[in-house]
Amino acid sequence: MNDHMIRGTAFNGEVRFFAADTKETVEEARQIHNTSPLCTAALGRMLTAGAMMGTMGKSESDIVTLKIDCDGPVKSITVTADVNANVKGIIYNNNVDLPLRADKHLDVGSGIGKGMLSVIKDLGLKDPYVGQTALRTGEIAEDLTYYFAESEQIPTSVALGVLVDRDRSVKAAGGFIIQLMPFASEETITAIEKKLSEFDSVTNRLDAGDTPELMMKSVLGDIEVEEKIPVRYHCNCSRDRVKKALISIGRKEIESMISEEKSVNLHCDFCNKDYKFTIDELKEILKML
Numbered sequence: 001m002n003d004h005m006i007r008g009t010a011f012n013g014e015v016r017f018f019a020a021d022t023k024e025t026v027e028e029a030r031q032i033h034n035t036s037p038l039c040t041a042a043l044g045r046m047l048t049a050g051a052m053m054g055t056m057g058k059s060e061s062d063i064v065t066l067k068i069d070c071d072g073p074v075k076s077i078t079v080t081a082d083v084n085a086n087v088k089g090i091i092y093n094n095n096v097d098l099p100l101r102a103d104k105h106l107d108v109g110s111g112i113g114k115g116m117l118s119v120i121k122d123l124g125l126k127d128p129y130v131g132q133t134a135l136r137t138g139e140i141a142e143d144l145t146y147y148f149a150e151s152e153q154i155p156t157s158v159a160l161g162v163l164v165d166r167d168r169s170v171k172a173a174g175g176f177i178i179q180l181m182p183f184a185s186e187e188t189i190t191a192i193e194k195k196l197s198e199f200d201s202v203t204n205r206l207d208a209g210d211t212p213e214l215m216m217k218s219v220l221g222d223i224e225v226e227e228k229i230p231v232r233y234h235c236n237c238s239r240d241r242v243k244k245a246l247i248s249i250g251r252k253e254i255e256s257m258i259s260e261e262k263s264v265n266l267h268c269d270f271c272n273k274d275y276k277f278t279i280d281e282l283k284e285i286l287k288m289l
């Protein structure tokens with residue numbers, strides 16, 4: 001597995017960064033969700049951001065969820081990641097197809113349209129932290145940049161990219177998040193802004209063979225890599241978890257399933273796995289209640 005991300009600092013700690021190569025992760029998502037090129041790009045950008053933002057968590061059990069609810073044909077995208085960059089996602093409409101933009105890029109912005117971006121951080125407390133901002137462009141990277149500025153008051157530069165090949169497979173995918181610490185100097189900010197304006201694109205760089213590390217060096221110069229983390233598409237569903245969900249729907253519901261003599265098929269939307277429970281198994285579950 002090639003997919004990985006790095007996190008670290010630059011400019012003597014005035015800047016922190018996250019950068020990822022997520023080609024195989026996004027390709028796996030494409031195969032699971034059978035996405036059109038536009039939807040592969042939209043879901044892939046969200047998965048890439050999710051993987052990086054997941055690692056911002058402090059403790060092993062922290063979970064971050066990014067959610068877009070929008071009026072464009074995509075309708076919604078949900079992505080969940082943990083601190084180890086295990087990421088999974090769901091796209092409501094997997095088959096959106098729109099004309100390419102004038103610059104020949106997939107028109108993710110029109111596929112998403114207007115709506116809300118939510119960032120939900122489950123830190124194991126009673127209530128999760130929820131930050132919400134209105135979508136600006138629907139291109140996802142810009143929307144996250146605004147989210148960080150408005151909701152977390154952190155000046156941030158987010159770049160995300162997915163390049164889809166002619167056969168619809170993922171040719172390149174990745175991104176970076178660069179954040180300024182409160183004590184970052186004007187000189188540092190100016191230097192980074194200049195480099196960012198000269199930066200061509202994440203997908204061009206990754207497609208040309210650049211690693212996340214090389215990508216960050218070209219923007220930030222000397223960098224200190226603190227951690228390298230493998231990124232993967234991973235769903236943590238299991239028969240046991242599904243069984244717990246089934247138990248939580250209650251005795252009455254299960255009894256009515258049994259009386260209808262129908263076995264139950266529960267589907268995981270993140271990984272497309274089916275969990276089938278026979279009448280006998282339902283009766284067993286009923287005994288546990």
Ligand SMILES: [Zn+2]
Pocket residue numbers: 235236237238268269270271272273
């Ligand atoms: Zn699953």
